[in-house]
Amino acid sequence: MNKVKEVRVSQWYFGGLASAGAACVTHPLDLLKVQMQTQKGKNISMFKLTGIVLTNQGITGLYNGISASLLRQLTYSTARFGIYEMAKQQLGPKDGKPISFFMSAFLAGLGGFAGGFVGNPADLVNVRMQNDVKLPPEQRRNYKNAIHGIWRVATEEGVMRLWAGASMTCSRAVLMTIGQLSFYDKIKELLLATKRLEDNVFTHITSSLLAGAIATTLTQPVDVLKTRAMNAKPGEVKNILVLVGATAKEGLFAFFKGYIPAFARLAPHTVLTFVFLEQLRINFGTIKSGS
Numbered sequence: 001m002n003k004v005k006e007v008r009v010s011q012w013y014f015g016g017l018a019s020a021g022a023a024c025v026t027h028p029l030d031l032l033k034v035q036m037q038t039q040k041g042k043n044i045s046m047f048k049l050t051g052i053v054l055t056n057q058g059i060t061g062l063y064n065g066i067s068a069s070l071l072r073q074l075t076y077s078t079a080r081f082g083i084y085e086m087a088k089q090q091l092g093p094k095d096g097k098p099i100s101f102f103m104s105a106f107l108a109g110l111g112g113f114a115g116g117f118v119g120n121p122a123d124l125v126n127v128r129m130q131n132d133v134k135l136p137p138e139q140r141r142n143y144k145n146a147i148h149g150i151w152r153v154a155t156e157e158g159v160m161r162l163w164a165g166a167s168m169t170c171s172r173a174v175l176m177t178i179g180q181l182s183f184y185d186k187i188k189e190l191l192l193a194t195k196r197l198e199d200n201v202f203t204h205i206t207s208s209l210l211a212g213a214i215a216t217t218l219t220q221p222v223d224v225l226k227t228r229a230m231n232a233k234p235g236e237v238k239n240i241l242v243l244v245g246a247t248a249k250e251g252l253f254a255f256f257k258g259y260i261p262a263f264a265r266l267a268p269h270t271v272l273t274f275v276f277l278e279q280l281r282i283n284f285g286t287i288k289s290g291s
Helices: 014-037 046-057 059-063 066-091 101-134 146-157 159-163 166-193 201-231 240-248 252-256 259-284
Strands: none
Touching: 014 046, 014 059, 014 066, 014 101, 014 201, 014 259, 046 059, 046 101, 046 259, 066 101, 066 146, 066 166, 101 146, 101 159, 101 166, 101 201, 146 159, 166 201, 166 259, 201 240, 201 252, 201 259, 240 252
16 A cells, blocks of 8 residues: 655744744844945945944844844744745645645735734834944934834834834735745745655755745835835835835935845845744644645
8 A cells, every 4th residue: 555645734833933043044134234225325335334333333233133033023924924824725725736826926915914014013123223233322212122112112103103114014025925935835846846856955945045036026126115114214204105206316226225135135034934944844744634
């Protein structure tokens, strides 16, 4: 009798744990990306910016805002991965075949929108804490940690301010989740279909690296606008059209400021997230009924 291969599927919270683990490694690159995106006028290179941070703050300066980054992943990524994975498992064909790419993209977009909304407060504080490093001491917000930052924003600027830039956050999250999750699943499916590769770490790294490149290209313009909206002072940005216009005056490439550090950060973050996620699935996932 043929032995039926055991198939394990992810728990709803695996994505949040995997993303938080990846954030611990890639946070310095995320910090540099945010600082490059908020530059106005003369641009400073990534390497020079790194030197400035190290000179002024030391090695710990590269981890400014790490608590907000972790809180963001535990809210934003838990929601988007959880919704995508659970919906995919419930709506997938009973014969074990993968869902169509269009359905996958729809579910990923839905999960991304929800994740962007619930993760916006932590994302806002994350951007501000990372940008604090380059500001003069008298202009810094000096949030002690993510919770303190959220409390300060809510009490000083109003609760609704926690969702500043939410439209762009959700738009970015939709594109990011489609770029990462849908394309990862599709690329992995195509690689396995060649019969030359197995479902192993090499395949996971290859699929996630390509998905990371697609996600970076899709989201960079929205990411720049989101970062600027979140870092703006109350009343500085009247609406999205004004922000788009102000950014456009700097030239088309202004929408892609920080692209290199964004990809340098997102590529390893995507790779680590999916490697961690696959290991969680393989070792701690639920056995799929009928497998």
